[in-house]
Amino acid sequence: MRASLFITCYNDTLFPETGRAVVKLLERLGVELDFHPKQTCCGQMHANTGFRAEAFSQAKRLVQMYQDTDTVVIPSSSCVAMFRDQYPGLLEELGNEELRKQFTALLPRVYELSEFLVDKLKVEDVGAYFPHKVTYHASCHGLRALHLGDRPWRLMNKVRGMEQVALPNLDRCCGFGGTFSVKNAEVSSAMLAVKLQDIVGTGAEYCTALDNSCLMHLGGAMHRQYAGMKTIHLAEILASTEASPMEVPA
Amino acid sequence: MNVHVQPRPRSRQMILERVRAATHSVTKGAGELEDAYAALPRGYVRSGGLSGEARIALMIERLREYGAEVIECGPEQVQAAIAAQLASSGKHTFVVPAGLSAAWLTPGFEWKIDRDLIASEIEQAEGVVTAAFCGVADSGTIVLHHSAAEARRVLTLLPDWHLCVLRARQVVETLPEYFARCEQAPGLATYISGPSATADIEMTRIKGVHGPRLLHVVMVRDE
Amino acid sequence: MSHGSYHPILDPTKAPAFPSAVLPVLRNPQLRKNVAHAIDVIQAKRGKLVAEKTDWQELRTAGAAIRAHALENLGFYLEQFEERCTAAGGVVHWAADAAEARQIIVKLLREENASEVIKIKTMTSAEIQLNPFLESAGVRTYETDLAEIILQLGEDEPSHIVVPALHVNRSQVREIFSRTMGLKDLSDDPKELTNAVRTYLRRKFLDIPTAISGANFLVAETGSVVVVESEGNGRMCLTLPRTMITLAGIEKVLPRFQDLEVMLQVLARSATGERMNPYTSVWTGVKPGDGPQKFHVVLLDNGRSSILAKKTERQTLRCIRCAACMNACPVYRQTGGHAYGSVYPGPIGAILTPQLMELHHARSLPYASSLCGACYEVCPVKINIPEVLLELRSRVVNQGRDQAGRLFDPMYLGLRIASLIFSRAWLFHTAQFFGRVGLRFLRRKDGWIHSLPSIGGKWTQTRDLRGLPSQTFHGWWAARKRETK
Known part of the structure; x- marks a missing residue:
């Protein structure tokens, strides 16, 4: 199986270890991975802030870049949600007919990481080993835009050595919201405080998710508050094995 | 303050024009509109699947959840059931709509029959006895269409105690089944689902704000 | 009532922008506790009753379709x-x-020689700021909904469209009632407080012959009006007075009476977490001998027809004012309703208010959301609120594009530059390099950044940022590829 990795702009810059984990994981599962060197950003930040023309130019770039690709894997729910929920509207409003056709053909081949594993590779046990206590944060985009459902749990349940602790108020937003976190910093922080209380209350060592954006927000506050907990993308847990444990982030 | 009243008779035309321009509707033929309406998705549950017995049991359960007192009786015992409820109410003066069966007016109580009673007379009554149009089991709703036996709206509003006679064959399971029973839309209707209530103070549910605080139902098993 | 140091302003033309309007609330722990408690109670009740409804999604689909159809053919209906x-x-x-609308209502009241009027809770009358107008025209208004009385007597403003006084707790209610009704021995037991209101209002209902209501629905097929309520104050106002004036937005129309079989099933469950609200009243014009013998309906446009004209925004008008969106909203849960600077708070307010104002005001409201989507998920008529928020954000940005001040807005500049950077991989990679080098100076020994300049400082108010790793992912990939060759 061949797949092309769209790593996303912020993972590329801020969380390269997640990208390395995806590579380790998928290659271990026999996927032949490709990486388009000219990729940058899906345009979500622009679209969500109201800069629609700018978002459109990113969308156009990506659709054209990936039009001949078999399968695109993205380890970020919110960027996949951008593809599914916002590209159609953007292309209808600003796009040409040819671009729309290219997009329509591409869309069913775009997968979020857990979708790719469970739906496309049809695997739940990826051979992972992670001897830690972990709580899972369901990001809003994964939960309500992509409807990931039980996919993350089907994967996590097969991780050896891992103890899961359920997070209360699972469907409540952590308060990140992209530029919302600075445009409405005070409200965002208030939401964060409530979420952090729930997360720290689980007593887990790690909080994991399928979006590093939420984790950056949560992890930043954990670090500020000496919460004694860390954040980790689920890809890094799934990549970790007994023989080759997770790399410790810099 | 001096209020200048400037009637703008053209507002009607202006609003309608703006609405039509906004929806790009050229005067659609009634037929076309009818078709579009008929094509609306209605995949929800229209009629329920409960047996007759279960349907009545659900209605009674819902009414009791609301704090209503329910007693059941056969078609022959309606009078006796009403009399028993009246006797245990501790009340003496009742208003009734003019269309209510005269046989239900148990002797020994003061009955005010509503022939254009004024509000203050109705308010002085301690209770009211009426029939109903329908009951909806799913939500424990009593439907009044305010026919001659169901009383004018004010009668079931001012007295603190309401005794409603509901027949089993009037009880449907789902709300859509009630609407299906309306051969013609009622001009007036009141749907009562439990006594009046509020949760405006700290979401604490308090019963009996303005309407009758006590609801009694005589369920006539006529099926 | 003032809440600490501020009095809420619910006029979008005067209210402060959302980010600053939230500050007094966020510093008021009692208010936040009251809001969160109320929201959690409603949410739990709603969740239970929606879960028992096996056809909930089909009801939402039908509800959305009926409302959309009514709006598409609004002129006819x-x-x-x-x-x-x-x-x-x-x-x-x-x-x-x-x-x-205010002038029509005052004129009707003048014809009735009305110096007093009883009112059923209506958001539309709050929208047109009817009460202060009537008071200044010499008509005393008596709100009859318990929450509205708390607010009216406490000189406070609504913070929710279904439970408008949810930000006030029982001891505050006791204080207001005992002060304004002269009841010295009143306790803070909600039952006793409610009884005080029953007594206070009973005479008003019997004595004041003119009433004003809103409408939950207008039925085109029959010409009927529908009011949904819990307390019975609505039935009092609809039954006892001589004259009834109903104020309704033009969007409230349903095609047929039977459509209520959908609307009534979703409304109470969404609004208060009940299978059905205690009282629903349907009436049609005037019925001799039963209820008001004079009946007026005032149909209000006030910006609605211009919302109707916009493709994405039109769905806003499907709203049946159940407030499920604000109950589900994690932003509202923190801020309560006053910060939205409008009688319509929460997610629906964030899209409705700027549209009713045609975006001249309330430009910060479309940004008052983390776009988590909880509002859309619970909406009984499937209004895609995040989609409308994004549409409005894009309008706000486009309006700002030709204003000189944009060049001093770090957010505008930052996003314009980012857009250029993302347009070429080499520019992106160069920017990553300079970012890494630049941020190195801000990094502390632990490798984290504790304080950022400009708008970044908004981030580091409450969160640290891990310093940028020395190698990007694409850099690692390229190096690995070179090695394996």
């Missing part, structure tokens, strides 16, 4: 409503804007 209501003895008035 409005005229049909007018014709049938008139035939039944009602008088229909049309108001293009708030000022005209």
Whole structure:
């Protein structure tokens, strides 16, 4: 199986270890991975802030870049949600007919990481080993835009050595919201405080998710508050094995 | 303050024009509109699947959840059931709509029959006895269409105690089944689902704000 | 009532922008506790009752379709409503804007020689700021909904469209009632407080012959009006007075009576977490011998027809004012309703208020959301609020594009530059390099950044940022590829 990795702009810059984990994981599962060197950003930040023309130019770039690709894997729910929920509207409003056709053909081949594993590779046990206590944060985009459902749990349940602790108020937003976190910093922080209380209350060592954006927000506050907990993308847990444990982030 | 009243008779035309321009509707033929309406998705549950017995049991359960007192009786015992409820109410003066069966007016109580009673007379009554149009089991709703036996709206509003006679064959399971029973839309209707209530103070549910605080139902098993 | 140091302003033309309007609330732990408690109670009840409804999604689909159909054919249904209501003895008035609606109502009250009026809770009357206008025209208004009385007597403002006083707790209610009703021995037991209101209002209901209501629905087929309520104050106002004036937005029309079989099933469950609200009243014009013998309906446009004209935004008008969106909203849960600077708070307010104001005001409201999507998920008529928020954000940005001040807005500049950077991989990679080098100076020994300049400082108010790793992912990939070759 061949797949092309769209790593996303912020993972590329801020969380390269997640990208390395995806590579380790998928290659271990026999996927032949490709990486388009000219990729940058899906345009979500622009679209969500109201800069629609700018978002459109990113969308156009990506659709054209990936039009001949078999399968695109993205380890970020919110960027996949951008593809599914916002590209159609953007292309209808600003796009040409040819671009729309290219997009329509591409869309069913775009997968979020857990979708790719469970739906496309049809695997739940990826051979992972992670001897830690972990709580899972369901990001809003994964939960309500992509409807990931039980996919993350089907994967996590097969991780050896891992103890899961359920997070209360699972469907409540952590308060990140992209530029919302600075445009409405005070409200965002208030939401964060409530979420952090729930997360720290689980007593887990790690909080994991399928979006590093939420984790950056949560992890930043954990670090500020000496919460004694860390954040980790689920890809890094799934990549970790007994023989080759997770790399410790810099 | 001096209020200048400037009637703008053209507002009607202006609003309608703006609405039509906004929806790009050229005067659609009634037929076309009818078709579009008929094509609306209605995949929800229209009629329920409960047996007759279960349907009545659900209605009674819902009414009791609301704090209503329910007693059941056969078609022959309606009078006796009403009399028993009246006797245990501790009340003496009742208003009734003019269309209510005269046989239900148990002797020994003061009955005010509503022939254009004024509000203050109705308010002085301690209770009211009426029939109903329908009951909806799913939500424990009593439907009044305010026919001659169901009383004018004010009668079931001012007295603190309401005794409603509901027949089993009037009880449907789902709300859509009630609407299906309306051969013609009622001009007036009141749907009562439990006594009046509020949760405006700290979401604490308090019963009996303005309407009758006590609801009694005589369920006539006529099926 | 003032909450600590501020009095809420619910006029979008005067209210402060959302980010600053939230500050007094966020510093008021009692208020936040009251809001969160109320929201959690409603949410739990709603969740339970929605879960037992096996056809909930089908009801939402039908609800959305019925409302959308009514709006697509609004001209037809409005005229049909007018014709049938008139035939039944009602008088229909049309108001293009708030000022005209207020004038029509005052004129009708003058004809009745009314110096007092009883009111059923209506958000539309709050929208047109009817009460202060009537008071200044010499008409005393008596709100009859318990929450509205708390607010009216406490000189406070609504913070929720279904439970408008949810930000006030029982001891605050006790204080207001005992002060304004002169009840010295009142306790803070909600039952006793409610009884005080029953007594306070009973005479008003019997004595004041003129009432004003809103409408939950207008039925085109029959010309009927529907009011959904819990307390019975609505039934009192609809039954006892001589004259009834109903104020309704033009979007409230349903095609047929039978459509209520969907709307009533979703409304109470969404609004209060009940299978059905205690009282629903349907009436049609005037019925001799039963209820008000004079009946007026004022149909209000006030910006609605311009919302109707916009493709994405039109769905806003499907709203049936159940407030499920604000109950589900994690932002509202923190801020309560006053910060939205409008009688319509929460997610629906964030899209409705700027549109009713045609975006001249309330430009910060479309940004008052983390776009988590909880509002859309619970909406019983499937209004895609995040989609409308994004549409409005794009309008706000486009309006700002030709304003000189944009060049001093770090957010605008930052996003314009980012857009350029993302347009070429080499520019992106160069920017990553300079970012890494630049941020190195801000990094502490632990490798984290504790303080950022400019808008970044908004981030580091409450969160640290891990320093940028020395190698990007694409850099690692390229190096690995070179090695394996």
